[in-house]
Amino acid sequence: MNARNLYFAIVKDLKRWARDPVGILLWAFIPLVIAFVMKLAFGGDEVAVQAKLVIVDPQPSFVTGLVKGSFSQGPLADLFEVTEADSADAVASVRAGRVSSALFLPRGFADDYLRGKRPQLRLLQNPAEQILPRISEETMEVLIDGATAVRTVLGGPIEQVVDLTQAVSPPSDSTLFDVTSRFRGPAETIGAHLFPPSIEVVDRKVGEGGSDVGREDGDPGVGFMALFFPGVLIMSLLFVGQAVAGDLWEEERIGTFRRSQTLPGGANYLVLAKLIAGAILLFVIFFALLVVGRYLLQIELQSLHLAAAFLALTGFAFLAGLSWLAVIAKSQNGGAVLSNLFIMPMILLGGGLFPLESMTGLLRTIGTHSPTGLILQDVKGILYGRPDWGSASVSVAVCLVIGLVLSFFIARQARRRFLGEA
Amino acid sequence: MIEVENLRKEYGSRVAVDGISFRVEPGQIFGLLGPNGAGKTTTISCISGLIRPTSGTLNVRGEDMTRGRSEARRSLGVVPQELAMYMEVSAQENLQYWASVQGLSSDEVKRKVPEMLERVGLADRAKDPVKDFSGGMKRRLNLAIGLVHDPEVVLMDEPTVGVDPQSRGHILDLIKERAAAGCAILYTTHYMGEAEGLCDSFSIMDHGKVIAEGTLDELLSQAGDAIQRQTVPEPSLERLFLHLTGKELRE
Numbered sequence: 001m002n003a004r005n006l007y008f009a010i011v012k013d014l015k016r017w018a019r020d021p022v023g024i025l026l027w028a029f030i031p032l033v034i035a036f037v038m039k040l041a042f043g044g045d046e047v048a049v050q051a052k053l054v055i056v057d058p059q060p061s062f063v064t065g066l067v068k069g070s071f072s073q074g075p076l077a078d079l080f081e082v083t084e085a086d087s088a089d090a091v092a093s094v095r096a097g098r099v100s101s102a103l104f105l106p107r108g109f110a111d112d113y114l115r116g117k118r119p120q121l122r123l124l125q126n127p128a129e130q131i132l133p134r135i136s137e138e139t140m141e142v143l144i145d146g147a148t149a150v151r152t153v154l155g156g157p158i159e160q161v162v163d164l165t166q167a168v169s170p171p172s173d174s175t176l177f178d179v180t181s182r183f184r185g186p187a188e189t190i191g192a193h194l195f196p197p198s199i200e201v202v203d204r205k206v207g208e209g210g211s212d213v214g215r216e217d218g219d220p221g222v223g224f225m226a227l228f229f230p231g232v233l234i235m236s237l238l239f240v241g242q243a244v245a246g247d248l249w250e251e252e253r254i255g256t257f258r259r260s261q262t263l264p265g266g267a268n269y270l271v272l273a274k275l276i277a278g279a280i281l282l283f284v285i286f287f288a289l290l291v292v293g294r295y296l297l298q299i300e301l302q303s304l305h306l307a308a309a310f311l312a313l314t315g316f317a318f319l320a321g322l323s324w325l326a327v328i329a330k331s332q333n334g335g336a337v338l339s340n341l342f343i344m345p346m347i348l349l350g351g352g353l354f355p356l357e358s359m360t361g362l363l364r365t366i367g368t369h370s371p372t373g374l375i376l377q378d379v380k381g382i383l384y385g386r387p388d389w390g391s392a393s394v395s396v397a398v399c400l401v402i403g404l405v406l407s408f409f410i411a412r413q414a415r416r417r418f419l420g421e422a
Numbered sequence: 423m424i425e426v427e428n429l430r431k432e433y434g435s436r437v438a439v440d441g442i443s444f445r446v447e448p449g450q451i452f453g454l455l456g457p458n459g460a461g462k463t464t465t466i467s468c469i470s471g472l473i474r475p476t477s478g479t480l481n482v483r484g485e486d487m488t489r490g491r492s493e494a495r496r497s498l499g500v501v502p503q504e505l506a507m508y509m510e511v512s513a514q515e516n517l518q519y520w521a522s523v524q525g526l527s528s529d530e531v532k533r534k535v536p537e538m539l540e541r542v543g544l545a546d547r548a549k550d551p552v553k554d555f556s557g558g559m560k561r562r563l564n565l566a567i568g569l570v571h572d573p574e575v576v577l578m579d580e581p582t583v584g585v586d587p588q589s590r591g592h593i594l595d596l597i598k599e600r601a602a603a604g605c606a607i608l609y610t611t612h613y614m615g616e617a618e619g620l621c622d623s624f625s626i627m628d629h630g631k632v633i634a635e636g637t638l639d640e641l642l643s644q645a646g647d648a649i650q651r652q653t654v655p656e657p658s659l660e661r662l663f664l665h666l667t668g669k670e671l672r673e
Contacts, residue, residue, distance in 0.1 A: 002523075005522075012508065012511070012515075012519045015511050015515060016510045016511055019510040019551065020510045254504070254507070254508070254509070255502055255504035256507065256508065258504075258506065259500065259502060262470040262471055262472060262500045263524060264495040264496050264524075265523075420473060
């Protein structure tokens with residue numbers, strides 16, 4: 001294939017789309033309109049889904065009870081659905097995608113905490129989710145901050161109480177009075193924050209690099225749009241992909257495919273050029289959508305350029321797949337019907353219209369393992385500050401290979417379809 | 423320059439071209455005539471590489487065109503019946519693109535595109551989007567795209583369909599000019615008067631076969647009294663054509 005022709009054809013397609021952008025831009029931004037409608041229809045800023053947290057407590061105690069109970073109090077009760085399980089079941093639940101996170105309280109946790117040691121908590125997160133495990137992690141950080149503060153302020157009296165509970169003989173009245181009075185002063189000072197524990201989740205949300213981000217009253221934090229927005233990008237990818245695939249039929253309709261086939265290198269370059277031009281177009285559209293998301297919708301999105309590049313590169317395979325569906329059909333309309341047979345399940349089950357976090361059971365398993373679901377996991381990681389570059393690199397590499405291989409078959413099928421080649 | 427020998431193209435049980443042969447020399451304008459469905463466009467499609475012939479040989483500048491992507495394609499210009507161009511971009515951008523993918527260097531593109539726009543009378547509208555052009559202007563641009571790389575062999579499939587007399591005159595002048603410069607031109611049309619004034623020799627096809635060939639005088643003399651008697655005041659190619667192919671309507 002002639003690289004020079006490839007370059008000129010890419011420039012040609014970008015110019016054509018730039019001169020007549022209405023159709024493609026319409027497809028690109030329709031999902032954004034859908035997002036607004038969904039926000040209005042479903043109450044906007046309310047958090048629509050709960051994080052499912054499973055807690056493993058091999059040595060139940062008063063202290064571990066406090067930890068577990070804290071997830072069932074006040075605002076946290078709205079955010080979390082907490083269950084208990086043994087270690088193996090908890091790991092299996094995370095791997096199967098049934099829960100967002102598993103919190104492992106180690107043996108001796110209560111003793112270590114009360115003795116001022118630093119107990120190690122382990123939080124296992126569902127890799128298929130980005131936002132809900134993040135809520136779990138942020139909440140744990142707040143709880144640990146609070147618990148550490150309590151241990152620092154009341155360290156002496158706590159250790160005295162622990163010693164008394166382990167003593168062989170009962171404490172004397174004077175000892176009890178001494179302990180009580182040592183608790184009273186600091187406890188009265190910080191009591192308002194301790195009972196119940198001071199966990200102001202509404203004051204925290206997913207933010208830059210995992211740090212706390214202050215916000216104004218009424219700001220929704222991890223809200224509907226944060227959950228829904230990545231799906232908007234996926235819908236745009238699919239719609240724009242369908243438009244680009246339809247452009248192959250347009251080349252046939254206006255006779256330019258046939259004319260290209262008379263060139264010394266044939267028309268193969270035309271197909272690959274259109275896919276590459278489509279990926280470039282996707283980058284521009286995604287970047288624009290992400291800017292809208294971050295600055296107009298005020299969603300805490302990060303690494304916009306990297307996310308746009310990731311989506312454009314992985315989108316290359318989707319463009320190729322949709323183009324292949326377009327040319328195996330006998331007409332442009334037939335191609336659109338075939339494309340829709342792929343697009344609609346991806347929108348409905350693959351995280352386009354409904355966030356994967358809001359799905360349960362089999363639907364969620366299907367969604368997270370669908371092509372768009374797999375891409376969504378990586379892009380959410382990039383957008384919400386938890387990128388898994390290893391996974392993202394593999395996704396990009398796989399999508400580029402798929403796209404390149406498919407481009408060969410698309411060109412061959414296009415020649416058969418448009419020129420009647422055997 | 424163009425040598426077609428026993429060319430045959432079948433689509434299943436239907437034979438679109440049935441063993442035709444002809445030869446077009448440099449500087450010659452060769453008219454391939456016939457009613458709709460005669461096999462003219464199929465013949466041009468085989469020579470231009472759009473479809474593979476079932477059998478026969480196709481040589482352009484001595485190279486076999488049926489063997490993959492021949493270098494001879496670089497010297498081939500195709501002016502298809504349809505307006506094969508991009509409507510959203512300008513005439514200049516269309517010409518630049520097609521000239522570039524034909525293999526012209528950027529310097530050649532810079533030189534030849536304005537020349538060609540001037541030659542087809544589109545210089546003053548060079549930067550306008552093609553979708554705003556009239557039918558005649560689009561036809562002229564379609565011709566310019568096929569000629570911008572100075573091909574030695576040009577295949578023209580009804581290049582004057584639906585244009586006004588002015589644009590037609592302009593297009594025909596340009597074709598004669600290229601032939602005078604040594605270009606071998608294979609030309610199809612339904613306008614017999616146009617072919618009569620333009621072409622040096624002819625093949626008349628019907629039902630996939632060549633039913634007559636030669637110069638106009640040779641064809642008229644072959645027809646003999648059959649056409650002479652009907653000729654008032656003098657024989658014409660159109661009358662000959664109808665004499666040979668009949669007056670019934672075709673698909």
